[in-house]
Amino acid sequence: MENSVKKSLIGRRGSMFDASNVFLNRPGSSVCTFAEDPSSELFTTKGQPVKFQNSYKMEPDQRFETGRVETIAKQILTDHLEDIQYNANDCKHQCKVIADALKTEVKAMGYHRHKIIVLVNIGQIKDQGVRVGSRCLWDDKRDNWAGASFANSTLWATATIYAIYHE
Structure with missing residues (x-):
């Protein structure tokens, strides 16, 4: 009986966790190991912004002033x-x-809690009409927008600035 157990163990395929298996890292193997020193550049946060916890502040410190922005x-x-x-x-x-x-x-201007989105359109004046429109889902109490336009003899331009409050 002892011989049959030895034969079955010899013919048995080894585990990928078996240290005696020398064919673990053969070409085309899907096994990959990676070890890195914690003091290396991969684990440091140089140049990355520090993330702060949410303050759950529901109102902005400063309201978006459309007149100044326009x-x-x-x-x-x-x-x-x-x-x-x-x-x-x-x-x-x-x-x-x-x-x-x-x-x-x-x-x-200090709108730290607003996401600022700017859209600028420039077109040629050639006796045509143009309509520029946009749609947004927002909170009327906290979000706002400002717009401005410009025209000379050969071109027209519009600028739309959205300020969306976010925490």
Whole structure:
């Protein structure tokens, strides 16, 4: 009986956890092990923002002031587009530049608990009509928006800035 038990153990396939199995890491194997020192760069949080716990604050510290934001938006549109003639490639780049400038200026106003979303549209004036619209689901008490427009002899532009309150 002892011989039959030894024969069955010899012919038996080894476990993947068996340390004596030398074929564990053969090419094409799906077994992967990874060990890393906790002091290595993978475990440090350099350059990553610190996440804070929720404060469950339901009202913003500062209300979104549409009048101030509209004034800033009109000024930025005028500064960037006053002397420009319409060119599709240049205007595509200008949309991004203006949107970034608007977002930077509005965030500098101190709306820390608002998500700031900026949409900029630029089009050519060629005796046509244009309607720009957007829809959002939001809270009327805490969320708001501001808009501004600009036109010269060859182009028109609109900028819409949304401030959505979030914790």
